[in-house]
Amino acid sequence: MRLSYFSFFTHSGAKDDPTDAIIQVEILQLHMDKLTVIRPDSEDVRCLAQLVEYRRKLVQERIDLTNKISTTLKNYYPHVIDWFKEKDTQIFCDFLLRWPYLALAKKARKQTLLDFFNQHNSRYPLVNEKRIKEIKDAEILTDDMAVITPNLLLIECLVLQHKQLMLAITRFDDEIKTLYRQHEDRVIFDSLPGAGPQLAPRLLAAMGSNRDRYSCAAEIQKYAGIAPVTERSGKKEWIHWRYSCTTFLRQTFVEWAGLSVRYSFWAKAYYRQQEAKGKPHNTIIRALAFKWIRILFRCWKTHTPYDESTYLTALKSKGSQLLKFAVGSEL
Structure with missing residues (x-):
């Protein structure tokens, strides 16, 4: 309370x-x-809920750590940032540990560099040749050891942390996958557009397995902080963001709604429709999450996997303006 x-x-x-x-x-x-009594969910669902939340925190720590590494490299060795676009990889970390500053990398033989790339499954001849050429042609940013020495030590510490963090996330992924595959409701969440291997377990944990916990979709919308709050006083009325909610739960539904735009026909049409009205991105995604929760609640209550064609047929039978907009925009 x-x-x-x-x-x-x-x-x-x-x-x-x-x-x-x-x-x-x-x-x-x-x-x-x-007051309403909340009954604890099953042990597996509660365990999954903790795992997916901890994993999300580790991912955020990885992002923060990657940003720190990039910032440090800009002080003396910015070239690596361009050579490796993906920073959350073993090849990026191992390259920095083996050649932590440019002068050392320039001394490496071409074959040594090629062997290193191949050992890390980077078997793209054009990409590797481009990297090697840029390494040989690169100019040293600074030779001031007062700058290089402290940054070298910091990079080594940060990269080692980064490697351990990536291993930890992999362990969490394996544990989450095992628990998720054992749950009988996974067919429902596997059917959701854009959910994928990361968000499907999070959505399952968000809904749980106790069908009696929520009597309607509105309860989930409010609990997750997706539904806005309306306040009235006299003749005045205003709507604002819901502050009292589980932040991670709201984040889960919003992230899923954002990804669904790529994989769902009606979600993409809805996004374009609201965008044409001048609505900002975040407002559209929250409104889309509001709609998705109603659909998910129905599928969850009836133990029925989501089917896009069935939903589009239902929209068509109701004469939905959304479908008319989608057809008109394509023409």
Whole structure:
């Protein structure tokens, strides 16, 4: 229970743990009809929920670490950033550990570099030749050891952390995949456009396996923070972002809605329709997530995998303006 709920009792905003505890007891004693008992989900689903959330945090740490590495390289060795477009790879890390500054890389023989690339499954002759040429032609940014030495040490520390972080994410991926494949509802989440191997387990964990927890899609929309909040006072009315929600859950639905635009015909048409109305990207994606939750809730409740053609047929039978817009835009 959030402390802000107690502002009714302490208008000054004073904070006192014993007082808060007494208020909580009073609410439990007198207002149990306003509270809903949440039954814990199955052990597998709860474990999966923790795994996918921890994995997402590790991925964010990897992104932050990659940015730190790029920033450090710009101080003395920016060439590597161009030679390896993908930074979350073993070849990028191993190259930096073996040739941590340009002068050392320029001394390497062509065959040594080719062998290194081949050992890391980079078997693209044109790409490798281009890299080797750029290594030999590159000009040293600085030869000031007061700059190079500290950055060398920092790069070594950061790259070693990066390698361990990538291994950790792989271990999480394996554990998540094992748990997800064992769940009987995975056929539902595998059918969702854009979900893929990363988001499908997150969506399964978000919905859970207890079909009695939610009575309607609106409850999920509110709990996940997708549904906006409407406030009224007299003749005034305003709508704003929902602040009290599970951030990771909202992030899951929003990320899925964003990816669905690439794989779902109606989702792509909806995005273009709203874009034509001048709506910003984030607003469109949140609105799309709102719609997807209703569809997912129906599939989840009825144990039915999602089928795009079935949904498009339903839209057509209702005379949906969305389909008319999609056809018109293609013409």
